[in-house]
Amino acid sequence: MSKWPLDAYLRVERLPTLWCPGCGIGIVVKALIMAIDSAKLDPDKIVLVSGIGCTGRAPGYLKFDSFHATHGRAIPLATGVKLTNPELKVVVISGDGDLFSIGGNHIIHAARRNIDMLVLCVNNFVYGLTGGQVAPTTPTGAKTKTTPLGNLEQPFNLVSIVATAGATFVARWTVIHVPQLKKSIEKALKRRGFSFIEIVAPCPTHFCRANNISPIEALERLQKVSEIKNGLDPREATLDFGSKIVCGEFVDEEREEYTTLIYSLIKERSGKDVRNVVSA
Amino acid sequence: MSHKLISSGVHFMDGDRACAEAALLAGCRFFAGYPITPASEIAEHLSERLPEVGGVFVQMEDEIASIMAVIGAAYTGAKAMTATSGPGFSLMAESVGLAAMTEAPCVIVDVMRGGPSTGQPTMASQGDVLQAKHSSHGDYEIVALAPSFVQECFDLTIEAFNISQRYRVPVMLLMDAILAHLMERVVVPDHEEIVLESVKRPEVSKAEYKPFKADESLVPPMAFFGEGYRFAVTGLTHDENGYPRISPEQHERLVRRLCDKVRKNADKIWEYEVRDVEDAEVLLLAYGSMARAAYDALERLRLMGFKVGMFRPVTLWPFPKGPLVEVARHVEKIVVLEMNLGQIYHVVKEVCPQNEVLLYSKVGGVLPSPRELVSFLEGVLRE
Numbered sequence A: 001m002s003k004w005p006l007d008a009y010l011r012v013e014r015l016p017t018l019w020c021p022g023c024g025i026g027i028v029v030k031a032l033i034m035a036i037d038s039a040k041l042d043p044d045k046i047v048l049v050s051g052i053g054c055t056g057r058a059p060g061y062l063k064f065d066s067f068h069a070t071h072g073r074a075i076p077l078a079t080g081v082k083l084t085n086p087e088l089k090v091v092v093i094s095g096d097g098d099l100f101s102i103g104g105n106h107i108i109h110a111a112r113r114n115i116d117m118l119v120l121c122v123n124n125f126v127y128g129l130t131g132g133q134v135a136p137t138t139p140t141g142a143k144t145k146t147t148p149l150g151n152l153e154q155p156f157n158l159v160s161i162v163a164t165a166g167a168t169f170v171a172r173w174t175v176i177h178v179p180q181l182k183k184s185i186e187k188a189l190k191r192r193g194f195s196f197i198e199i200v201a202p203c204p205t206h207f208c209r210a211n212n213i214s215p216i217e218a219l220e221r222l223q224k225v226s227e228i229k230n231g232l233d234p235r236e237a238t239l240d241f242g243s244k245i246v247c248g249e250f251v252d253e254e255r256e257e258y259t260t261l262i263y264s265l266i267k268e269r270s271g272k273d274v275r276n277v278v279s280a
Numbered sequence B: 001m002s003h004k005l006i007s008s009g010v011h012f013m014d015g016d017r018a019c020a021e022a023a024l025l026a027g028c029r030f031f032a033g034y035p036i037t038p039a040s041e042i043a044e045h046l047s048e049r050l051p052e053v054g055g056v057f058v059q060m061e062d063e064i065a066s067i068m069a070v071i072g073a074a075y076t077g078a079k080a081m082t083a084t085s086g087p088g089f090s091l092m093a094e095s096v097g098l099a100a101m102t103e104a105p106c107v108i109v110d111v112m113r114g115g116p117s118t119g120q121p122t123m124a125s126q127g128d129v130l131q132a133k134h135s136s137h138g139d140y141e142i143v144a145l146a147p148s149f150v151q152e153c154f155d156l157t158i159e160a161f162n163i164s165q166r167y168r169v170p171v172m173l174l175m176d177a178i179l180a181h182l183m184e185r186v187v188v189p190d191h192e193e194i195v196l197e198s199v200k201r202p203e204v205s206k207a208e209y210k211p212f213k214a215d216e217s218l219v220p221p222m223a224f225f226g227e228g229y230r231f232a233v234t235g236l237t238h239d240e241n242g243y244p245r246i247s248p249e250q251h252e253r254l255v256r257r258l259c260d261k262v263r264k265n266a267d268k269i270w271e272y273e274v275r276d277v278e279d280a281e282v283l284l285l286a287y288g289s290m291a292r293a294a295y296d297a298l299e300r301l302r303l304m305g306f307k308v309g310m311f312r313p314v315t316l317w318p319f320p321k322g323p324l325v326e327v328a329r330h331v332e333k334i335v336v337l338e339m340n341l342g343q344i345y346h347v348v349k350e351v352c353p354q355n356e357v358l359l360y361s362k363v364g365g366v367l368p369s370p371r372e373l374v375s376f377l378e379g380v381l382r383e
Helices: A025-038 A055-061 A074-084 A096-102 A104-113 A158-165 A178-190 A204-210 A215-225 A258-270 B015-025 B040-052 B063-074 B086-102 B129-134 B150-167 B248-263 B290-303 B321-328 B344-351 B370-382
Strands: A046-050 A065-068 A089-095 A117-123 A169-174 A194-200 A226-228 A244-252 B009-014 B028-033 B056-059 B079-084 B106-114 B120-124 B143-145 B170-176 B183-188 B232-234 B272-275 B282-286 B308-313 B315-317 B333-338 B356-361
Touching: A025 A055, A025 A089, A025 A117, A025 A178, A046 A055, A046 A074, A055 A065, A055 A089, A055 B232, A065 A074, A074 A089, A074 A096, A074 A104, A074 A117, A074 A258, A074 B028, A074 B056, A074 B063, A089 A096, A096 A104, A096 A117, A096 A158, A104 A117, A104 A158, A104 A194, A104 B063, A117 A158, A117 A178, A158 A169, A158 A194, A158 A244, A169 A178, A178 A194, A178 A244, A204 A215, A215 A226, A215 A244, A258 B040, A258 B056, B009 B015, B015 B028, B015 B040, B015 B079, B015 B106, B015 B150, B015 B170, B015 B183, B028 B040, B028 B063, B040 B056, B063 B079, B063 B086, B063 B106, B079 B086, B079 B150, B086 B106, B086 B129, B086 B170, B106 B150, B129 B143, B129 B170, B129 B315, B143 B150, B150 B170, B150 B183, B272 B321, B282 B290, B282 B321, B282 B370, B290 B308, B290 B333, B290 B370, B308 B321, B321 B344, B333 B344, B333 B370, B344 B356, B356 B370
Parallel strands: A046 A065, A046 A089, A065 B232, A089 A117, A117 A194, A169 A194, A226 A244, B028 B056, B028 B079, B079 B106, B106 B170, B143 B170, B282 B308, B282 B333, B333 B356
Antiparallel strands: A169 A244, B009 B183, B106 B120, B143 B315, B272 B308
């Protein structure tokens, strides 16, 4: 059997993945390694960090240094990696529940600091790995295992939250926008600062089944209701799975990066050009 | 850089600063923490001192973030520490389990204050002693050291880093509010005389490296992120490759190794002090700040002619049961003195079933006065 050209980035011995047929996470992973390859980054200098959930399993299938941390805590662990060795490119890949419910405090502070880090958030509107419970992204009225009569709460708009908190690169795509997603990831990997990309993905097993949407219908809907509005104020970037999903790169601006500031302070105080604080 | 480390010789400082300066001497170049009384001075001091010695200080958004950043730092090869008090340590509990499971060497300082809950922030306690060992779910081992003097806050911080590096295990320094804010004489040894240990490094090729494969020492050599080993770490039960493996056999193998690497080396970790035990009929057992009051009572009781001795565990976990049993077989009664309602007391009862074990508890946040303590012990001795 011929090998896929990007097999070198995979732990092929760990395949197949645990993701269900029709899941969008694999598409995001493919876009990520295509972007890393295209950006010609040194794979030895990339660290992937994730929390708990279906998306949290992604780093374990990829041949980079990786840390599959506790639920919600990928970003602070990634912060410790980046602050001690700034030459590493740190990518957090996790789900909407992990990053915005249990881990919600961490993402706003990482965005505020503008620490150089790319956060990929796969938003499938539901807690998948635990069996389909309501998430902070579940649309109002949608059925889940813990909202059998429909969700009473209003969902977060993720891009609006991180932009408000201070993220300097903010984008949203869906799993049908692979070329655009790859391009945004590559752009984010090449810049210095806190970058956030939300990827809307169907969960055929839980969210779609509970709401009578077939896997094909889900993809067709993404195609039908998506519109691209680059540069739009992220507060106006509607995400309504039923009627309108605004995609695009909403924020792309320069602000002093946190690690750079810390190492400038170290240089000023110690009189030495310290590049990392690794003991070896 | 070393000229910016604390100079050798005699200093006068409090426990928090002694701990912070010792951490720098031990090679700590990353601190992440969150303000909390009575541990804040450690963070405040390091926020100024770390950049001077080429290190990174960060105040995180909470204690969970602080210890997670420390674990991340450990995996790039930085010597890393956090410091907190009871409420913050409670928040760190899950991550202590992650550090144990992923064998991330790190130092956690818990400057104990009165609990439960918000309790008495400015008053001391020894209420976190059992929590230090059992904060997280599941079976695992940590190491905990309890200084009784500011000098020991200094010495044991260096020791904490060395033990954490040697066994790839979280090490706790259990200080308290009294030691944190007590000014005492500290002698800093010549820097060349200070032994510093670092994790054992891989000796195989990058292709052959298995991040969680241990030899007979039970401690796997550690590669760091960014060195080209490209390895996976997870809090899930994992095999030698660091890949998740959910199986009864693998879980048992892993959990037993994580515990055994500390348990089977316990005699190399134990530190303790014995005093006046040769002819003792009653043994005082105290640690941390309480040992200061106990030493004072010991002197007074000896002057009064009582045959009393003392055993002071410096290592609380793993508990130095072997050395205690050796001393305890020559005495009748053991009086355990603690600033809690009896935590090490139950351990001593288990370790010394042949002795009558009594408890002296003080939970208000202050040490007993000499008169109070001597009067209680006199009653025990005259029985």
